[in-house]
Amino acid sequence: MIAKISSTENLGGALGYNFKKVEKEEASILLAQGLYQNKEGTYTMAEVFADMQAVIPEKCRTKKMVFHCSLNPHPDEKLSDEILTQIAKEYMETLGYGKQPYIVFKHGDIAREHIHIVSLRINGEGKKINDTFEKRRSKKITDALEKRFGLIPSSKFADKAVEETTKIDITRGNIKEQVASALRMVLKHYRFCSLGEFNAILSKYNLVVEEVKTEFRGKKYDGLVYVPTDDKGGNVSTPIHASDIGRGVGYTAVQNRIQKSKQAIKPLIPAIRHRILEVMCSSPQTEKALQQRLEEQGLCVFIRKNESGRIYGITFIDDEQGVALNGSRLGKGYAANVFNTYFSNPAHNPFLDETLYGSPSVRLEQIDKAQALFQSMEDGDNLVDELIEDMADGSFLPTGNDDWKEAAWQRKLRRQSKIKLRRRKH
Template identity: 85%
Template sequence: MIAKISSTENLGGALGYNFKKVEKGEASILLAAELYQDKEGNYTMAEVFADMQALIPEKCRTKKTVFHCSLNPHPDEKLSDERLTQIAKEYMEALGYGNQPYIVFKHNDIAREHIHIVSLRVDGEGKKINDKFEKRRSKKITDALERIFGLIPSSKVANKAVEETPKVDIGKGNIKEQVSNVVRMVMKHYHFCSLGELNAIFSAYNLTVEEIKTEFRGKKYDGLVYVPTDDKGGKVSTPINASDIGRGVGYTAVQNRMQKSKQAIKPLISIIRYRVLQTMRTSPKTEEELQQRLEEQGLRVFIRKNESGRIYGITFIDDKEGIALNGSRLGKGYAANVFNAYFSNPAHNPFLDETLYGSPSVRLEPSILHPLQQNTEESDNLVDELIEDMADGSFLSTGNDDWREAAWQRKLRKLSKVNIRRRKH
């Protein structure tokens, strides 16, 4: 189960998004804690809004007073309303919102049923509910709820999305839709710090991305185009502008993803480096042999060569963890020119040099090999930050409906606040 948490000052927008779903028959109200209910047992947006608004002090120092969260079980889960309600209660209690007014909506407008919760981040005295390490705590809570209720682990959601996303095949038609599915999955699941690393990921899906620079009326613009390729990386179709695919895949979005990835990759660099080192110490004779042995280590390698056959780029990809690292990011001893020199003369293996790479008998500490099992606060924080960034604002879907829903939420947030009081007068 994956939780997506957001904070906003737009109470009307958060409630309006969910109540519009209710009006269309695409959602239902499962629970309303500490909120007014009419004689028929129904809840209206005006009444819920008025109740929550009245609890926010006029001189409240917290600007983003609204808590909005969605809880997304695995698409294969079929949970009763009673079970979903129980999960919502347990989640809010554990996160520190058990005494807050909140309302729970179940959305059924797409195949994957999920719930949304709207609450307040401040109590009646204007004191802010503790949100320190909120997303980290949320991840631990959802993990615990998965165990308690016997739910399918959220890790399988990510793996399923990666495994079920096919290569782009121009022969099947709907090229833009195929490209969109691949790009959105990669943007949600993977961390990368350069376009080269992103293209290394795309290589498994017969796709590449290119940066374009244009000038219009004296102003310079940066953009991206996505180009379908064949299995050898050759372009086989007309480039598709990122703007034609939709929001969240353009130049700014990719740049933001790179910035977030810089922190997220830190806990895994030593692990990837260790696997590569141990593989190279088996002295693979060819690039194909290297690829095969790395796959046994759970890694995929993407090698870039110039026209003369010289290796000028090498990227290691862990599809399970969703991370791509250029060799140079592992350290100077793992740069592309080192691998080029090695494959030019495999008889001389620099990775066996203990003065450069350490003793062949050395082993990483268990805390490095298995970061999720660490007990220290520092290591927990590193892993939690990685998980937080991977789950931040994005549920990994197996279709197209989830990103449309997210886009609709963003649109609503940008609208002006709903003026409920004006309606009542």
Template identity: 40%
Template structure:
């Protein structure tokens, strides 16, 4: 049995949360302690709130006056309502809350039924029940109760790098699924914007939105997560990042953006997408080819059907890349034109690997052979330097492996980035070459 404990100062908020479950017929009041209970299983939030208030001291130094607990038996344990009540009272007694007012509500919104307990933690004299070592005390108590009543041992699921990622199951514990997925995505994938973050989350039916505002004169900047269906429609109440954990908060995600900038290498993904695009006849063929090579393409559309966003998720390199990061030929605009008109297909140059002739070399005096190779290489450098171009090598992993050849002017090569001066020089050489063909002006 897993117990989750949270301290807070919003008693009314906790009552409303449980009241909504009951009103939607996803829960019922099982029992209360020192709080009015009419036995119907329903809750009158205002009446219960007033009962709690009567036990609240006039003054207290405690900032967090209430405690919200959820007791979650193993899914294989099917307990009756009387057994839930007995567990709740024994747990609260051992935790030191036997004389405190509290409310026990059973939640039935997911297949794994569980109970929530809302309790005051401040006594009438203003003193608060000690919350130190709550986690360890609670764990000892739950283990004791499991042995006493023959229950299965239930541990919180530990997140490991090799755990599979799956879509949200509406019948399961949505909050836990969202938390686990968000944590695993953050552990594995590299992304640099909220759009790229949402692209990878959307594969598992999760959406994240930024929440900015001002409360009581203080600004706040947070994140809110939504569980969705396959069409992107929200299927559950929004979950604030603070309810999932620090790993899901805005600060943690922003730090992942910064770390990703230093680690992301677009070349492997760009090379693979280029090859698939060259072999594809249209949208369906392109997307299928990407999937076969473990790359997902997430497209975002306007209301009139125009593509305004394209994100490539490379599961091989665990990298999420907006189309424009790969180049304009891979952007949303380029894909929209191509998918609507096959003649608008981007022409992406594909690197042709150079043949390896190392096995054809004859053996001999190694120093003499090396000297000849070095002389030839220096000669190439001198020849190419006359035209302002750096020598090219074909060693494995060279940054210029993807360099396309300019049509009609094979002498010049474009490096991995755009160099305005180099481009201007190339255009000048083209104009000079055309003048030579026309002959001298008279």
């Protein structure tokens, strides 16, 4: 079960969103805590709004006083109203909102049934409910609820989301909704360190992102637009500005995702290098053969070419790990240039050049050792990256009897010595 919590100052907006679903018979009210129920035994938007508004002091120091949360069971779960109600009660009680006025809606407008809860972040005395580490505490609560009610773990959501997300098809209509759905999945599941890597992932869903720079009243602004494409990458619809899609897909959000990804992907790089090296040692003669053999290794490859057919970009995507990496990010020996040279002359495979790398079996063993070193050394990410990149460009020639830890340690000392010398000169 996944919980999505938001804060807002617009009580009418949070309630209105849910009550409109009720009016359209796309949602129903499961529970109301501490709210007025009329003679008909129902709840109306106006009455619930008035009840909650009465709790908010005229001079409220808390700006975003509205708590809005959705609890999302796994799409394969079919839970009864009684269980969903009990889950909502226990969730709110444990999170600290048990004595607050709140209302619970069950949404059935999409295949995945889920619930929304609207409450207040301040009590009757105008004091703010403790929200310290709220999302972290929420995750612990949902994990406990999964065990208590025997629910499918939230870890299974990503695989399901990737499987269910299809290519954007403008003939189906609702283009903006299709684009928003694909973006939400990609930005949640995948990690990438550049817009190029982001585009490599989006291309699988017939979508491309473009950066837009504008100037207004002397100030410069950066933005993003998303463009639906066909299978060949040609534009098939009007670009959609990120602000028209909603929060979380704009320039700032994507840049934040890029920054967070840079550290997260480092532990994955050696293993991805290893799998690519295994494929290249088999000397695939065509790009199609490379693609097929990489798929057997759980990798997709996205190749970019210029008008003359030269490969100028190559990105490897691991759907299971949720990561996209440009070849150059893996090391010099995995850059687009190397693959372009190889496919221009498949008879000469640089990955089999023993004068640079040693035998293929030795190289694979070296990368295995590099991965082990990564796990055992605190600063292994930088050291292993350097060692493997040196193997790729031939500046490190292993003898077969090297002590890898000693070699790495010596390299680190040399690097630190160079830094100290530069500082003294300045």
